[in-house]
């Protein structure tokens with residue numbers, strides 16, 4: 001293997017030279033930093049050739065698109081390039097549904113093979129959440145000359161729907177091999193020796209040159225509690241994960257071990273401490289009482305999140321949400337008689353294109369104006385703007401003081417609490433744990449029994465789509 005390779009540079013060299021590339025990396029490995037430089041380079045090349053270039057940014061959910069909008073606009077401002085180049089890079093990302101022109105009441109998208117999208121470069125973030133049918137529709141809608149760049153973390157949970165496209169496409173990414181011509185290209189461009197990558201190259205490993213794995217996290221020190229725990233879980237190492245939890249190297253992680261009763265070995269004999277979970281929202285409720293702006297309330301709300309691995313059961317998202325609602329009532333934050341009142345936070349459960357809302361969008365209930373009693377549910381749209389909707393117009397939604405790990409994909413929070421279920425089960429996998437842990441930027445705390453935790457770490461998602469075998473079947477991974 002080539003030593004001292006800067007994989008961010010490899011990613012740029014790869015995506016600049018080819019129409020299709022995938023950049024995978026864990027949190028803080030520099031996906032945005034890399035891609036913003038890549039976009040600047042593509043614009044510069046187009047300017048040089050006297051061509052205009054239309055770039056579009058997209059992500060599977062509103063939340064992920066809002067994060068992409070924020071991170072691209074931040075990264076763009078610190079780019080050391082001419083303003084004209086910055087101006088050609090968009091800041092606003094849309095959801096995939098919006099990009100493809102979702103039509104209310106119709107299953108077909110406006111943009112498709114017959115009516116392709118108007119763009120030259122498409123950047124898709126959080127690709128781990130995109131399922132196979134959606135990816136197929138997206139590829140169909142691309143014009144023939146388009147350049148497609150996919151970003152994501154291959155180790156995260158795959159989409160709940162059919163087919164984990166990113167996991168399948170990147171299955172052999174840890175052991176890449178390159179064709180001799182590609183090796184020469186990288187060697188010339190980057191001044192590193194890539195010759196060891198040609199050794200096991202066979203023709204069917206064509207995809208290797210389209211993949212780059214960013215390996216170094218600039219956000220977490222690899223030796224921090226969150227970094228060590230995420231890496232232990234990712235490697236499936238129960239021993240290292242438990243060692244990190246029992247003897248954390250710093251105060252970025254906490255472990256609330258729930259002991260199992262001797263008789264059943266299945267039920268925790270200690271209930272979860274709802275008060276402790278609820279206290280994490282104290283700043284948010286303070287903000288609600290002080291009538292802070294919706295922007296500020298969203299930022300307070302997203303600084304803390306309770307996550308659950310499952311929906312049902314005593315430690316599932318439904319009962320934890322109910323427990324939190326009762327706790328907020330006891331604290332005087334909520335009045336259980338009122339359906340809609342300041343501070344109630346919900347998540348949309350079904351796309352509603354007529355309202356411009358998508359499954360997973362989060363809404364906060366607050367008065368229409370500071371001196372009004374009329375409530376609206378406010379949503380932060382993918383472009384960063386805020387939209388207020390009359391509660392009576394909302395149909396399928398649920399409370400969101402706690403959410404499932406699946407729903408948390410594409411979001412990050414300063415502090416995360418992950419509640420494991422009482423019993424093991426097929427949904428509890430190392431990918432789910434890894435996704436939950438890596439949602440936390442500053443502090444992660446885990447509630448659950450050691451037995452359930454051990455099971456989760458040793459349980460891998462089994463992928464059912466045929467894409468992986470089609471691409472990698474003859475390759476040694």
Ligand SMILES: Nc1ncnc2c1ncn2[C@@H]1O[C@H](COP(=O)(O)OP(=O)(O)OP(=O)(O)O)[C@@H](O)[C@H]1O
Pocket residue numbers: 008025026027028029030031032033034071218219
């Ligand atoms: N090569 C680098 N050298 C120093 N700092 C870097 C480098 N690459 C990225 N960073 C810094 O690391 C932090 C995370 O980078 P970035 O936001 O690009 O990562 P990311 O993979 O997009 O993260 P995520 O998707 O998890 O939000 C940023 O503060 C960025 O400035």
